[in-house]
Amino acid sequence: MYRTHTNGELRLSHAGQTVTLAGWVQTVRKFGSITFVDLRDRYGITQLLFGEELNKELESQPLGREFVIQVSGAVSERTNKNPNIPTGDIEILVSNFTILNKSAVPPFTIQDDTDGGDDLRMKYRYLDLRRNAVRKNLELRYAVNRAARNYLHNQGFMDIETPFLIKSTPEGARDFVVPSRMNPGQFYALPQSPQTFKQLLMVSGYDRYYQIVKCFRDEDLRADRQPEFTQIDCEMAFVEQEDILNMFEGLVKTIFKDVKHIDYTETVQRMTWEEAMWTYGNDKPDIRFGMQLCNLKFPGHTFPGRKNIAELINGADFKVFDEAETVIAIAAPGCSEYTRKQTDELTEWVKRPQIGMKGLVFIKCNADGSFKSSADKFYSEEKLKAIAEATGAKAGDLVLILAGAEERTRKATSELRLELGKRLGFRKDDEFKLLWVLDFPLFEYDEEGNRWVARHHPFTSPKPSDIDTMISNDPSIPNAAEYLKHPYAGIRANAYDMVLNGNEIGGGSIRIYQRELQEKMFAALGMDEEEQQHKFGFLLGAFEYGAPPHGGIAFGFDRLCSILGGSESIRDFIAFPKNNSGRDVMLDAPAAIDNKQFDELQIRLDLKGE
Template sequence: MNKYTHHNNELTLKNLNQEVSLKGWVSKKRNLGGLIFIDLRDMHGITQLLCRPESPIYEEVSQLKNEYVIEVKGVVLERESKNNQILTGDIEVLISDLNVLNTAVNPPITISDQDNISEEVRLKYRYLDLRKPSSKSYLIKRSLITQQVRQTLLKNDFLELETPYLVKTTPEGAKEFIVPSRLYHGEGYALAQSPQIFKQLYMISGFEKYFQIARCFRDEDLRADRQLEFTQIDIEASFSKEEDIFNLSEEIMQAIFKNVLNKELKLPIEKMTYENAFNLYGSDKPDLRFELKLMDYTSKIKRFNIPLFENKEMVRALIVPNNPIFTRKYFDKLTEIVKKNHGDALAYVKNENNNLQGSIAKFVDTSLVEENHILFLIPGTYFNATNATGALRKQLGQDLNMIDENLESLVWIVDFPLFEYDENDQRLYARHHPFTAPKNASEFTTNPKDMIARAYDLVWNGYEVGGGSMRIYDQTIQNQMFETLGFTKEEIENKFGFFIDALKYGTPPHGGIAFGLDRIVMLATKTDNIKDVIAFPKTQSAKDLMMGSPSMIVEEQLEELGLKVVK
């Protein structure tokens, strides 16, 4: 058969009477009064094929089944019954020649965007699920975004360089995947959580501008926007300052919006301090598509002497218009969200035509909340009450349809705390990572808890899509960082000795950022499930249903690695 002339989304009335060659999968076959119609599908779209009873290949065409792989030759005709739902809906191809490239058994899932099968079944047969136009579109958009990012960075003279996956296990950060060594029993590697140290070593090596579309691995519990393995757009630049990273990042995002999403992104992107973001929205990744701010009701509520609020450091509040959604069952749902996010309790009072209802209605009067509104109150410490109220804000925004889905909200969050204090461990942890530069290094010895980091996150519609910082490039300051985190000299030498040593040989000022490619594609394609934009994802329980992994390690492999399984 001749070379294929067209994809299955190309033919229109302009091609009438042309002889064409097509290939693809049989998506659907219909026999209507002797006329056989076939929807031929490839990755680009659908073309309707026609075979008449008098055709010499009629019997062969009648034997075709769904998902057979075929190639055909035929003439383009105008359809009598047009279909305006597809690009090729004005034409059909009268088949003159057929070649069956491969047969197929009846698939266990329907290759259709209208199916209603469970996610577990879809992931078990992911290679079939990806034949669907909707599933395929996510990965096509992912490819376009990836190439747009690469082109922007290459245009700015960045070098695409690789870093190792098998690295040394290090403290801090998320849990690591450990890879036992066959050659050295009792020793092993970790799968890289990120290329952080290596990209800084590239700067020490004098490469100045680095990027990588990097695979990263973290042994964490999964959720809708997280997987065990993920892809990071990793960027580092020497002799740079925060504004250089902001400008480059905004250029990348603007190119994605313009050339892939066909949208306008106005620059510069707004900057908001961590302190303001957390205080006003209860989150360091606020969704600014709806205007609902947290309020401090500590003093306002004190005059009512409500037992629930006695001896509480703070009472945070939200006020929204009354809505039929506010039922006892819904309040129970909100209470669970508050408790999961460390709030002490959820109280509410509703003013309906100047009649107060709710859990604290008997303690207050109508001056506390305006008519036909509801007031939510959450007591606790500043951090816990604010964090819980932020989670409540997010839920109310979704459930009350306060979010304008046509808006795109991007904001830089800056001036993060350098450290977090863990009450249980009675020690400081690095808020980002231990290579983040402080704004004032002199405070290491006087006031480490309140130090501000030269760090920044890019937030899109309430999701962190990028995070980075200026790095420590002075070995003395890097040692102070490790010591403040509680590492002994022996631990510093054992875990980071090579890196501390590298800093001695003339390290340039440098900084960078890492974007989560999976999250960017998730937001760009308007899905709320990151598994949609990953070709072969794991389930929420960290299983690959298609391959059947994780699977048992056979005894011979354990012996070779010098391992035993403890049951």
Template structure:
């Protein structure tokens, strides 16, 4: 039968007890990790969020009643123990913070018994993720997940303190707002009071934080939940957390400065990692041409090289056709991989096809000086030599080429270099390579919508020197936008905002919005802009992604307390789910029969 805590008060968490407490009587409480009965003496590993402490039960110390309780202890029982701290009588356990001490129990209370858990509560669990997510409340007891969530809390606390010192005000913005469908799909919330009308859950506080700048609050921040109804992957969730900020009377350098110092503080205080400032900056165009990505991983080389001019007159039609269609031919050098088996090269070809490639051309350069190539018979010796020279190829290297439209070539080779790096284990999680990517295109053309759409959002300021191109060559206009990238993952992004009416009106015109459309969607912001708006800019971090990288995890699910799976469902609560008919009637909603999706992690 479970007991109560009456008369007891916890004095220490498990790992708060140390050698300096030897001889003291302390009270600890937690979960039984494991129990070992050695006949006359029982060893129990007690666990709480801080770690593990070894407890010793001997009948002479806890008396017969207490010893009988100790004999009953099983994994995940919740207990309170009073005892005296001693130096460990057996061998010191260097793997535990408390490995040089133990607690000799004088009193024990069983506060709660436990059924046998469906999986062991242990670090680096091999249990399938579906089962762990179904019993997430048990999964969250595992020390590695607890460390991640403690780290997440520390990052949020340090961020709040840093930004407060920098003059930022923490201000909350609404969760129920108006749908502005320009980007990802909104999550909609029906209104009972306004039948047939819907709120939207915010994809970001973007418009409200700009209104706060109009209202004179100067520097705002918020650690806020956001929602996007989009397909998921390892670093996405339908609900996620942003560390969001906006600043008035600033330009790009001001936003970058405060954020570099924030990152420097977080990495020093949380990980004891020094971040050298200033962080490298790279224009979008350079990032794409060198790495095939707007979020390049700088932990390894294997940069793209444009060989279009070298092969423009060759006899290999794959290359020349791509060039005649306005595309390019580019390659990467997988240094030292010239002896890669053909089977593995074929696997890379299949991988490339998944990103739109029709195939991959290659030259495998053996250590003995002989070359194997998929296209050498179509080129002269001089052309091959010039191509290898441009690629800085040497004996033992593997040269891989893609030929197509630029967008496809970048996507193929950008992902291919990452795949090779993964296969060769070049992605060192102990290394942190930061990069600012700047000067993004302001617009991109959507074939589906047959119009230009905003690369970031419709309120991003064009670079002043490109404003004249909005009428003649909108695709060439660069934005005053910036992303902060860490190890090939975008952890945050922002921009300088448009604050001049004539620029905003021109932007809407280029996006294909009539004045009526613009006011229908964003009228409350545009009206506010009539009453004096300061120059302003901002940035938002994905807190989940940032902590994922700091914790050296591969998925943001490992740094979120209660995550969803790929189909945006919760395996623990079985959400989303049907609701009572009465609730639907109150909302004026009728649900048609739809096929149930298959749940995937």
């Protein structure tokens, strides 16, 4: 046998035993007539001591970093113990060794503080995976997987596989397509999700289904996106929204407990989509801290429960506010001592192209009760005090105000809030806060296409009270500015998102399960009967054979792992990820195929411009 123990296993209780270990050489340290070697495997590191006799043998058979070796020897207590590793109390007095395989000099150091950049490490990902930091990420991923499976199994869910080669259907992103050699000119698509299959399983009577499944979307990438990603995909029959929320709160709380040893006992907060948008500026708010948005000037209308307090800023002849569609403020706690340099830096931050604002107005709420503003030429101290109080600011706080077009200003203020939350230490990696966001709009207006589209997907049911409002698609709407007047704008989806620390980790809905309503939904999206039958005839047909009420949810597995692991990028938790261009630099994929394959597929490549 190559080994009797792993390199993370031996303790003082094993002292005196003769053992055999195998692994990779981490470091070699020569001290006169003896040599110390750190031997590594996925379980840990063990120090080896090569005495005088073997040290001479090492001169003819030198060991290098990442050599694979096998050693035998006695476990002995170390004189210079290392409290930083579990095996730090012992070492192996090596009696013999074998070099199983030599290694070329690695392109970067294989240790936590490596000198390898992202591109180099991705090119040699099989070496990067040896690093302790990466190993811990994959161990966490496995722990989340195991906890999810155990919970769902105990709740009566079945793991049922669904196909990867399917028909292209509209689900909001571009499909990856696969040509069929046996059906020339026809193509499979890789699934963006198993959505229609899991609904068909509900029709088939498998009332609790799940998969931890690969999904594929051909869309622009960023830190938390990959062309292929993993979901915890779930569906239940004979349920209402409350059943889904309770079931999957339980799933996430179980993952917290099993993986992070956190007993999440507090009630998960719930808020509507509208409340999230107007209180935090986005539909996945980070509620670990306050700094809620205060809308000083709504864009032409007010929302239920929200007072238009535009009188606080009107009448001052301050064109920045007077000519803006909306004015939004936040109060940064304890920041009134910011210097001119610091407020100028924040102003430059909001002017960046990715934020897109023209400037920033501030009000300092000084500890002595006075108020100082970059706009105090236009506003009296009494008025500044009233504005500050409207935002909830207290003595010592700094009020920051942005003005401009509604959507851009809201997004910019939301980003500013998150940036300040990070700078002020309110967004801690070891603090977790869950939230349900409910009552999303069922439709959103596509200005470019001049039509209404499903905000989630076309299988999402409207709220029961809004079903009667469903009407045929009206192409006469001239632009998005008119959409609030249209009946579609008031239709709410029976949908829900779970948010963790400002990240959407799961989303789902109660589904449409009656053919008539599903046809009505398709028609509202501009599909005629022929198109409905061509794309979704199988689903509409299934609904005629006793489809039960059902609903479900899908969790972004990679994203959940990255949040639990304290990383902003899901790539850190995927064994072989793609880069930001969707390339696998290790395999050099995607790559060209030879002409023979094109001939077999009866496809001719015609690149534009060539």
